[in-house]
Amino acid sequence: MPGFLLGDVFPNFEAETTIGKIKLHDFLGNSWGVLFSHPKDFTPVCTTELACAAKISDEFKKRGVKMIALSIDSVEDHRSWSEDVMAFNSETTGSPLPFPIIADDKRELSLQLGMLDPDEKDKDGVPLTARCVFVIGPDKRLKLSILYPATTGRNFNELLRVIDSLQLTAQKKVATPVDWKPGDKVMVIPSLSDAEAAALFPSGVTTKEVPSGKKYLRYTQP
Numbered sequence: 001m002p003g004f005l006l007g008d009v010f011p012n013f014e015a016e017t018t019i020g021k022i023k024l025h026d027f028l029g030n031s032w033g034v035l036f037s038h039p040k041d042f043t044p045v046c047t048t049e050l051a052c053a054a055k056i057s058d059e060f061k062k063r064g065v066k067m068i069a070l071s072i073d074s075v076e077d078h079r080s081w082s083e084d085v086m087a088f089n090s091e092t093t094g095s096p097l098p099f100p101i102i103a104d105d106k107r108e109l110s111l112q113l114g115m116l117d118p119d120e121k122d123k124d125g126v127p128l129t130a131r132c133v134f135v136i137g138p139d140k141r142l143k144l145s146i147l148y149p150a151t152t153g154r155n156f157n158e159l160l161r162v163i164d165s166l167q168l169t170a171q172k173k174v175a176t177p178v179d180w181k182p183g184d185k186v187m188v189i190p191s192l193s194d195a196e197a198a199a200l201f202p203s204g205v206t207t208k209e210v211p212s213g214k215k216y217l218r219y220t221q222p
């Protein structure tokens with residue numbers, strides 16, 4: 001388990017990456033950030049994930065989110081693997097991966113951040129990294145974390161959807177319901193009274209009736 005929870009300041013680690021040495025907080029500046037880990041370079045599922053992340057990197061940029069990947073190999077391996085990833089995307093030779101990859105060949109960061117997957121080991125029996133995602137806010141605090149095993153690839157479009165929700169709910173006292181996407185109705189958070197909700201949401205609040213008679217399903221347009 002990582003030694004930090006939602007709301008904690010994300011560790012300001014130093015790391016070697018494909019763009020040189022970074023300190024995480026300096027790399028992020030005032031942006032949002034997404035850090036996603038991979039079990040190993042030159043592996044099939046990871047390659048499809050990185051290729052998808054590269055393909056939709058402009059969507060992260062549009063939302064002011066800096067991307068950074070991590071895998072437990074060297075900078076040299078990452079650079080060579082990046083070429084495969086871009087070729088997988090049918091990019092012209094030489095197009096760079098649009099985000100850096102952290103080299104964690106000693107697994108120090110993976111250990112510190114609770115990323116190792118005990119069920120997936122390399123040929124020497126050493127655990128590989130799981131597929132973790134950390135979304136970090138401009139205040140450098142952890143806003144979301146997800147953890148998939150090495151054998152299950154992630155959905156990077158879902159990451160964009162949750163980032164849309166995180167950015168909206170950081171600004172407004174709303175919560176986003178199941179499968180929400182931008183433009184859909186949102187829900188008024190339970191801690192707001194009806195009077196407060198009426199004042200905060202001039203577009204109006206509608207309440208769905210339920211058998212309990214409790215008026216907790218309150219919708220509005222943000």
Ligand code: BEZ
Pocket residue numbers: 039040043044045046047120128150151
């Ligand atoms: C992969 O990326 O394909 C992978 C890596 C480690 C374990 C299983 C799959």
